[in-house]
Each structure stands twice: as C-alpha cells, then as structure tokens.
Amino acid sequence: MEVLRQLRRYYQERMSYLVLSILCLAAATAVGLITPNLLRILIDDAIVPGDFERVPMLAITVLIVVIFKGLLQFAHGFFGGRLGNFLAYKLRNACYEKLQFLSFRYYDKAKTGDLMSRLTGDLEAIRNFIGFGFAQLLNVFFMVLFGCIAMFSINWQLTLVTLISMPFLAAVALRFESKVHPAFQEMRLALSSLTTAVQENITGVRTVKSFAREDFEVDKFSDRNERYKVNQIFASSLWSKFFPVMELLASVSVAILLGVGGSLVIHGKMSIGELVAFFSLIWYIIGPMWGLGFHINNYTQSKASGERVLEVLNQPIDVVDKEDALELDSYKVKGHVTFEHVTFAYGNKMPAVVDINFDAKPGSVIGFLGGTGSGKSTIIQLMMRAYDVNSGTIKLDGIDIRDYAVQSLRSQIATVFQETFLFSSSIRNNIAYGINNVTMEEVIRVAKLAKAHDFIMEMPDGYDTVVGERGMGLSGGQKQRIAIARALLKNPRILVLDDATSAVDMETEHEIQAGFQEVMKGRTTFIIAHRISSLRHADEIMVLDQGRVVQRGKHSELIQVPGAYQDVYRIQYADYLAKVNAGERE
Structure with a gap:
C-alpha cells in the first residue's frame, strides 16, 4: 500500500x-x-x-x-x-x-x-x-x-x-x-x-x-x-x-x-x-x-x-534554482561570458572538458574546433546549465550562472543545433516557437536572414505549409535554415551555432554567414564548426582535443603555427593551396 x-x-x-x-x-x-x-x-x-x-x-x-x-x-x-x-x-x-x-x-x-x-x-x-x-x-x-x-x-x-x-x-x-x-x-x-x-x-x-x-x-x-x-x-x-x-x-x-x-x-x-x-x-x-x-x-x-x-x-532534478535565484533583465544583459578553470565529467566517465578558461566579451565571436568527443558541445551545454560543472566557475556578466534562475538564463541563449528538430506544425509556427505575439513581418525578416524565405515561398502554402514529423518533407539544409530563423527570432544576447551550417552547401553557407554578420552585432556568439570557413572571422578560435584547449588565437595567427588547426586548414583548402603554389612556381 x-x-x-x-x-x-x-x-x-x-x-x-x-x-x-x-x-x-x-x-x-x-x-x-x-x-x-x-x-x-x-x-x-x-x-x-x-x-x-x-x-x-x-x-x-x-x-x-x-x-x-x-x-x-x-x-x-x-x-x-x-x-x-x-x-x-x-x-x-x-x-x-x-x-x-x-x-x-x-x-x-x-x-x-x-x-x-x-x-x-x-x-x-x-x-x-x-x-x-x-x-x-x-x-x-x-x-x-x-x-x-x-x-x-x-x-x-x-x-x-x-x-x-x-x-x-x-x-x-x-x-x-x-x-x-x-x-x-x-x-x-x-x-x-x-x-x-x-x-x-x-x-x-x-x-x-x-x-x-x-x-x-x-x-x-x-x-x-x-x-x-x-x-x-x-x-x-x-x-x-x-x-x-x-x-x-x-x-x-x-x-x-x-x-x-x-x-x-x-x-x-x-x-x-x-x-x-x-x-x-x-x-x-x-x-x-x-x-x-x-x-x-x-x-x-x-x-x-x-x-x-x-x-x-520522484526522479531528482540535477539542475535546480537557488531559493534566491536572480532573474535576468533582457535589456540589461550584456552577454559577457567567462569560463574559469571549468572541469566536467559525465557521471563516472573520464572528464569531457578539463580546466577550460576563456573570456568572451560582449559582442565577441568565439569559435570552437575539434574532433568528435573533444568537448565542444559540452562547453555550450555547461553554459546553458544543462549540467552543473564539477569544478570551476562559469559567469555571465560577472555573476556565477548558478545564481541565476535556469529558465531566465536560457531565455538569453538561442541555439541552433547540428541535429535540427522541427515540430509537426506549420513552418511559421516552427520559426515562431516559444515567442508570443510575433508578427508575420518579423517571421519573414528572420527567414530572409537565414536564407529560408525563397524555398518557403515555393511551397504550396508558403509559411502555412505543415511539415511532417521531425521536419520530414524538407531537406537537411532547409530544416537547418528554419532552425536558424527560429534562433534569430528569439533575439538573444548569446547566440550559439552548433555546426549550424553543416547541412547546407558552401554557397548557401557563405550567404548565411553574410547574414550572420548583421545578426551577430551586439551579441556574444559561440560557433562550433568543422569547417574553417565558419570560424575564420571569429575574434578567438579555440582548438580542443580530449577536453583540453590545445591551441587558441585568431584564424590569421593559427594558420601560421604548426598544429591541429593548420592541419585541418591544409586538408580543407588543399585544392586552393595547390593552385596558389602552382601560381607561385609559374
């Protein structure tokens, strides 16, 4: 009983x-x-x-x-x-x-x-x-x-x-x-x-x-x-x-x-x-x-x-608010993110990230590059308080994020994930997800920034087109562009792009990146990418390996230094470098 x-x-x-x-x-x-x-x-x-x-x-x-x-x-x-x-x-x-x-x-x-x-x-x-x-x-x-x-x-x-x-x-x-x-x-x-x-x-x-x-x-x-x-x-x-x-x-x-x-x-x-x-x-x-x-x-x-x-x-909730948790004011948040000696492990496994330190000033663009399991996504999840750090401190505008209410903290962050999820609803509702009283003009504006407006208008019902479960009926690139528009509509102080352009071609990526330049202004942006083309404009790029930062600096600095970044650059730009070298020999 x-x-x-x-x-x-x-x-x-x-x-x-x-x-x-x-x-x-x-x-x-x-x-x-x-x-x-x-x-x-x-x-x-x-x-x-x-x-x-x-x-x-x-x-x-x-x-x-x-x-x-x-x-x-x-x-x-x-x-x-x-x-x-x-x-x-x-x-x-x-x-x-x-x-x-x-x-x-x-x-x-x-x-x-x-x-x-x-x-x-x-x-x-x-x-x-x-x-x-x-x-x-x-x-x-x-x-x-x-x-x-x-x-x-x-x-x-x-x-x-x-x-x-x-x-x-x-x-x-x-x-x-x-x-x-x-x-x-x-x-x-x-x-x-x-x-x-x-x-x-x-x-x-x-x-x-x-x-x-x-x-x-x-x-x-x-x-x-x-x-x-x-x-x-x-x-x-x-x-x-x-x-x-x-x-x-x-x-x-x-x-x-x-x-x-x-x-x-x-x-x-x-x-x-x-x-x-x-x-x-x-x-x-x-x-x-x-x-x-x-x-x-x-x-x-x-x-x-x-x-x-x-x-x-009765399942315990790992991440909970303090009794006197602070509520963030959207108009006062600057987006200054600081990681101080952050270490974290999933359960009893080996640490996913070890002694991570960086200072992302308001409006700056921080890039992360590394192989699978290097800790890139973990850093973002820790910033969102999906998990609490094992040691170290993460601060937003100089205050430990554990002092903020979880919902208030996440309301200031918009994330575009590599694996895009769309609901079985209209394209308009998917873009406006989580935002109340959104006008059609605002939806169209962010769709244009994400280079999604044109293909949406080609659909039978335009923005009222109902996508299938998990976005079935759309290509990977189309789903990703809708997800980007959804993040932009949130108008966050912190924008996270987790390999957000991995499912689009190079030309579309270039167009989206051009649109991002306008969107990123005044926002702290974190970019996780495998393509160096997505990171080259970052204020600081961190190269991770097995949870540790092995290289950091700007694109122009890192390509001059032997290491993982230079190796990736040479692989991705092999054809371009071959043409340059051929031209120099001529």
Missing part, C-alpha cells in the same frame, strides 16, 4: 469521491443480504404453510431491493469513475510537467518507448484500480463480514463448520499475490522494451531501409515479443494453478454445508428456508474469496505500474 500512499497527493482533492464510492458499494452489499432473508421467508412462511397470498408482496419487495441495490451500484460506479478520471488527469499533467523539467542527465539514459508506456498503459492501470479496484478489494472484507454476521444469526454451529476452509482460501490468495506481483513487474518491463523497439524502428525507418536491415529489425522485435509472451504465459500458469485450488476449496465448503445442513433439516433443527438462505449466504463469502485473486491481480498490476510512474515523478 506504500505506492497508493505516495499517489494519494494526486487524488487528495477528490478523496470524498473515494469515500462515497466505498460507502455506496458497502451499502449495496448490505442491501444484498436482504434477498436471502426474503427467500427464507418465502419458503418457511409462504410456500411450506401454503400461504400463497404473501408471494406477490414478497416478489415486489425483492424487486424494490434489487432496484435500490442497482442505484447504489450506479452511484459507486459514478463516484469511482470520477475519481479515476481525476487521478489520471492529475497524474498525466504531473508526469508531463516533470518530464519538461528533468535534467539532461536523465534523458541521456531514458528511452522514449519506455516513457510512453509509463504515461499510457501504466497510468491506465493505476486509474482503474484507484477508481474501482480499491473499492472492490475493500468490498471483499465487507461481503465476508456481512455474510458471516447473517450466517451466525441463522445457525452459528453450521457457520463455524462451513467456514472451516476459509483460512485456506485466504492463504492461497495471499500466496498467489506474492508470486504474481514479480511476474507483472517483469511483464511491464517486457512491454516497455517492446514499445521502445517499435518507437525506435518507426523513428529510424529511413536508416533501417537504407541499410536493408528489415529482417534484422523483425528478428529483434520477435525476440522482445518472445520475452513478453514468456512472461504472459508464466502469469497465465499462475492463474491456471490458482483457480482450480480456489474452486476445490470453495466446493468443499458447499459440500460441508449441504451435508451438515441437510442433516440438521432432517432432524428438525433447521428449516428448509434457513438452509436455502444459508446456501445463498455462503456464496456471499466464497464469491469474494474466489474473486480475491482477480482483485489481487488488479492490485499487483497497479502496484507495478505505480512504481514505474512514481519512478518518473
């Missing part, structure tokens, strides 16, 4: 619905006890004495009881349904909000399919149990209690004899719960793995087809599907053992009742009506015990699902 206790804060506001649902179900159970007594009266006071005039009145009374019980059960369903839907609404919002603010460190390991499984299947299992299952499970206690009281009121000796198998029924049910809970936990994990496989395959379908790996993906899915099937079969095997045992024990109780009760009737110690009423009441106890496995099944499913949902909700 610890899981339900932790989830309580999400349905606390509608706790009255839970109470009313339980009370209505308990009342329906109590009203149901009237029917066996009416049956006893019908046999002993009407049929046996031959007083048939009482039969119509008894039949009408039974009808009234049934209608009243139905109304109580309807009220139970109404309040339970309201409670379950309210809980699902609150949990969905809470999970989605938590996912928005979880740190990058969490998403480094998280799987999309697994998260989708938690927010759909797991959440639905919790909704069903809290809304209906919990009251039904509690009703087992009510039915056993009320049934025993009614049976004791008729014949306490027969009650004790009949209920001799009840402890065994309860023991089997509890043992079943201890076995089936781990099975459902494993089943949820297997389903999550299956969902992840489907999500990854659909997302990467172009890669799968381009490498002709359809058969491999089918086999991979089959393996995960096999795991899910095995878990399902194991859970079914538990059920197949549980029901026969429960039915056997229940049949023993009925056999004892008929044998001992029949003997009492024969010897005149019990009336036929009382025996018939007793037979009806025994199912008031056996029925719940028999169905206890079903309710335990629902409980174990919701318990396993609740643990998975709470795992997300």
Whole structure:
C-alpha cells in the first residue's frame, strides 16, 4: 500500500469521491443480504404453510431491493469513475510537467518507448484500480463480514463448520499475490522494451531501409515479443494453478454445508428456508474469496505500474534554482561570458572538458574546433546549465550562472543545433516557437536572414505549409535554415551555432554567414564548426582535443603555427593551396 500512499497527493482533492464510492458499494452489499432473508421467508412462511397470498408482496419487495441495490451500484460506479478520471488527469499533467523539467542527465539514459508506456498503459492501470479496484478489494472484507454476521444469526454451529476452509482460501490468495506481483513487474518491463523497439524502428525507418536491415529489425522485435509472451504465459500458469485450488476449496465448503445442513433439516433443527438462505449466504463469502485473486491481480498490476510512474515523478532534478535565484533583465544583459578553470565529467566517465578558461566579451565571436568527443558541445551545454560543472566557475556578466534562475538564463541563449528538430506544425509556427505575439513581418525578416524565405515561398502554402514529423518533407539544409530563423527570432544576447551550417552547401553557407554578420552585432556568439570557413572571422578560435584547449588565437595567427588547426586548414583548402603554389612556381 506504500505506492497508493505516495499517489494519494494526486487524488487528495477528490478523496470524498473515494469515500462515497466505498460507502455506496458497502451499502449495496448490505442491501444484498436482504434477498436471502426474503427467500427464507418465502419458503418457511409462504410456500411450506401454503400461504400463497404473501408471494406477490414478497416478489415486489425483492424487486424494490434489487432496484435500490442497482442505484447504489450506479452511484459507486459514478463516484469511482470520477475519481479515476481525476487521478489520471492529475497524474498525466504531473508526469508531463516533470518530464519538461528533468535534467539532461536523465534523458541521456531514458528511452522514449519506455516513457510512453509509463504515461499510457501504466497510468491506465493505476486509474482503474484507484477508481474501482480499491473499492472492490475493500468490498471483499465487507461481503465476508456481512455474510458471516447473517450466517451466525441463522445457525452459528453450521457457520463455524462451513467456514472451516476459509483460512485456506485466504492463504492461497495471499500466496498467489506474492508470486504474481514479480511476474507483472517483469511483464511491464517486457512491454516497455517492446514499445521502445517499435518507437525506435518507426523513428529510424529511413536508416533501417537504407541499410536493408528489415529482417534484422523483425528478428529483434520477435525476440522482445518472445520475452513478453514468456512472461504472459508464466502469469497465465499462475492463474491456471490458482483457480482450480480456489474452486476445490470453495466446493468443499458447499459440500460441508449441504451435508451438515441437510442433516440438521432432517432432524428438525433447521428449516428448509434457513438452509436455502444459508446456501445463498455462503456464496456471499466464497464469491469474494474466489474473486480475491482477480482483485489481487488488479492490485499487483497497479502496484507495478505505480512504481514505474512514481519512478518518473520522484526522479531528482540535477539542475535546480537557488531559493534566491536572480532573474535576468533582457535589456540589461550584456552577454559577457567567462569560463574559469571549468572541469566536467559525465557521471563516472573520464572528464569531457578539463580546466577550460576563456573570456568572451560582449559582442565577441568565439569559435570552437575539434574532433568528435573533444568537448565542444559540452562547453555550450555547461553554459546553458544543462549540467552543473564539477569544478570551476562559469559567469555571465560577472555573476556565477548558478545564481541565476535556469529558465531566465536560457531565455538569453538561442541555439541552433547540428541535429535540427522541427515540430509537426506549420513552418511559421516552427520559426515562431516559444515567442508570443510575433508578427508575420518579423517571421519573414528572420527567414530572409537565414536564407529560408525563397524555398518557403515555393511551397504550396508558403509559411502555412505543415511539415511532417521531425521536419520530414524538407531537406537537411532547409530544416537547418528554419532552425536558424527560429534562433534569430528569439533575439538573444548569446547566440550559439552548433555546426549550424553543416547541412547546407558552401554557397548557401557563405550567404548565411553574410547574414550572420548583421545578426551577430551586439551579441556574444559561440560557433562550433568543422569547417574553417565558419570560424575564420571569429575574434578567438579555440582548438580542443580530449577536453583540453590545445591551441587558441585568431584564424590569421593559427594558420601560421604548426598544429591541429593548420592541419585541418591544409586538408580543407588543399585544392586552393595547390593552385596558389602552382601560381607561385609559374
């Protein structure tokens, strides 16, 4: 019940619905006890004495009881349904909000399919149990209690004899719960793995087809599907053992009742009506015990699902604001960024950046060059507080960035990533993402700066053209130019271009770079690039290798010094240098 206790804060506001649902179900159970007594009266006071005039009145009374019980059960369903839907609404919002603010460190390991499984299947299992299952499970206690009281009121000796198998029924049910809970936990994990496989395959379908790996993906899915099937079969095997045992024990109780009760009737110690009423009441106890496995099944499913949902909700956020975090004023931010002896490592891995130092003055352009894994993107992520540094300090306008509110800090930074993501919406909405009250003129202005306006106007609906999921239907260069326009519209004090022109041709890159010259004025700009042509106008270029700065300076200085920068320059400009050398020889 610890899981339900932790989830309580999400349905606390509608706790009255839970109470009313339980009370209505308990009342329906109590009203149901009237029917066996009416049956006893019908046999002993009407049929046996031959007083048939009482039969119509008894039949009408039974009808009234049934209608009243139905109304109580309807009220139970109404309040339970309201409670379950309210809980699902609150949990969905809470999970989605938590996912928005979880740190990058969490998403480094998280799987999309697994998260989708938690927010759909797991959440639905919790909704069903809290809304209906919990009251039904509690009703087992009510039915056993009320049934025993009614049976004791008729014949306490027969009650004790009949209920001799009840402890065994309860023991089997509890043992079943201890076995089936781990099975459902494993089943949820297997389903999550299956969902992840489907999500990854659909997302990467172009890669799968381009490498002709359809058969491999089918086999991979089959393996995960096999795991899910095995878990399902194991859970079914538990059920197949549980029901026969429960039915056997229940049949023993009925056999004892008929044998001992029949003997009492024969010897005149019990009336036929009382025996018939007793037979009806025994199912008031056996029925719940028999169905206890079903309710335990629902409980174990919701318990396993609740643990998975709470795992997300209770996930710690690594990057958090201080209590007195500062809010940045857009009109006062200068964009002066300073790194002082910054070192950072992802988890227990080797440091990604080591002792990084630089001073990016307002309006300056800083370039980063280096191979994959050299630490270029890590420096930018640390500046955005995607992660907090292990040692050292990052300052914005002379103040440690950890003293600023995270959202306020990031609102001053616009980033164009190498891997462009576009939403399934219109081009206009993608460019204006995150900016309120944007005019069409502003959208067109930044699109022209990003050299995107012309190809947008060639599309069927222009800026209202809806792009497919993740920007499908656009080329890599077109997506990147839309992303550049989106960053420019934000009008940031700090602009980050993470290999932003890698997907465009050299001519388009030159045009975009020319547009950037105007945009960069008054902004501190960080450029990560593999092409030296993107960096040559930077105020300072830092060459990184294995997280360390191995060279730094202007383009004109670095090409004169033997080292990594000169090597890259010679490779990229080999044809140009060959022509120059040929001209000199002539």
